[in-house]
Amino acid sequence: MSAFLPLARSTLRSPVWLVPYDEHTRRVRTTGVEVRLERFDDGDGVWLPLDDAAVRTPSGALAFPGLGRRARPRDAPPELHRVRFAAAGRLPLYPADGEPFRADLAGVEFLVHPHDDTHPPALPAEPRLVRLLPAPSYPYPPRVRTVHGVVVDADGGAPVANALVEAEGRTSRDLAPWHERTLCDAGGAFRLALRWEGEKADENATEETFRLRATERPGRTGALVVRLPRDAARRHVIEIRES
Numbered sequence: 001m002s003a004f005l006p007l008a009r010s011t012l013r014s015p016v017w018l019v020p021y022d023e024h025t026r027r028v029r030t031t032g033v034e035v036r037l038e039r040f041d042d043g044d045g046v047w048l049p050l051d052d053a054a055v056r057t058p059s060g061a062l063a064f065p066g067l068g069r070r071a072r073p074r075d076a077p078p079e080l081h082r083v084r085f086a087a088a089g090r091l092p093l094y095p096a097d098g099e100p101f102r103a104d105l106a107g108v109e110f111l112v113h114p115h116d117d118t119h120p121p122a123l124p125a126e127p128r129l130v131r132l133l134p135a136p137s138y139p140y141p142p143r144v145r146t147v148h149g150v151v152v153d154a155d156g157g158a159p160v161a162n163a164l165v166e167a168e169g170r171t172s173r174d175l176a177p178w179h180e181r182t183l184c185d186a187g188g189a190f191r192l193a194l195r196w197e198g199e200k201a202d203e204n205a206t207e208e209t210f211r212l213r214a215t216e217r218p219g220r221t222g223a224l225v226v227r228l229p230r231d232a233a234r235r236h237v238i239e240i241r242e243s
Contacts, residue, residue: 013120014055014063015112017127018083022090023181024134024193028060033087033132035062038107040080047082054083061127068112076114082107089139090132091162091183097129102217103162134182136191147226148191149236151184151214154222159188160240164215172197184214198228214238 022029035054038047054062062083070076084107085092094105108130140146151163166181178196198208207227214222222240 013069013115014065014125015067015081016083016108016110016125017057017061017063018108019059019061019127019129020085020087020092021129021131023093023131024138024140029087029132030056030060030062033085036084036086037064037067038082038084039112040082050081059127063125068114070114070116074114074119078111078113080109081112082109084108085130085132087132089135089137091135091185093131093133093164093183100218101164101215103160103164103215104217134191134193136182136185136189138182138191140191140193145194145228145232146191147194147210147212147228147232147234147236148189149224149234149238150188151190151216151222151238151240152188154239154241160184160214160216161186161188163188163190163238163240165190165192165238166213166215167192167194167210169196169198169210172200172203190214194226194228212236212238214240216240219243 020029020033037050037052039050041048052064052067055065056062094108095101151160151165152158153160161184163184164181165184166179168177168179170177180193180195182190182192184190192212194210198210200208207230210226210228212224212226219242220240221243222238224236224238226236
């Protein structure tokens with residue numbers, strides 16, 4: 001269920017706190033964000049949708065207080081759940097910070113331990129950022145420089161859905177690191193912002209070089225060099241292969 005409820009009870013007993021974060025604007029975002037809670041059915045091996053509505057906390061976290069509450073919690077095993085995000089012009093990056101990227105991740109998974117008022121959950125959940133990366137339809141401001149293209153399998157040319165496309169470097173004046181990234185849509189299409197300065201042959205050069213990297217999963221990557229402004233209008237193709 002995507003509706004958010006007002007904070008009316010403690011979130012300390014929520015098994016998960018999730019903070020949707022627009023990575024391009026670097027702001028917490030709950031407006032226009034839908035969340036869907038699902039439980040994994042071990043017997044049938046499928047994810048079942050649940051009607052539990054998320055509660056939005058004052059800090060912008062989304063929680064599910066009461067999830068896992070049982071009359072006889074000691075007789076019930078923990079259950080695997082996941083939350084899936086949807087937002088116009090944005091795609092959710094599901095690996096947590098510091099975890100390797102995989103395009104096949106379809107939600108934030110977590111265990112729900114049964115509890116009641118006498119036997120509360122052992123440990124409160126820690127808030128976790130869920131980064132919302134620009135999709136090809138992201139509403140970039142008019143002056144933001146972008147490049148676009150598609151990520152495909154090098155062997156058969158099939159599009160790679162949900163691949164991560166990145167570029168990084170350092171500013172020329174203060175050498176501050178920058179990092180831009182986006183996710184491909186279901187057809188492998190991407191549109192990546194390049195707000196910062198690329199590599200230059202010298203300080204007076206007009207051409208900038210950017211090195212794009214695409215990842216499907218660990219060991220399945222691709223790379224491409226883009227030179228601006230020469231390649232600004234070109235449709236770029238990044239081929240994914242075993243590395």
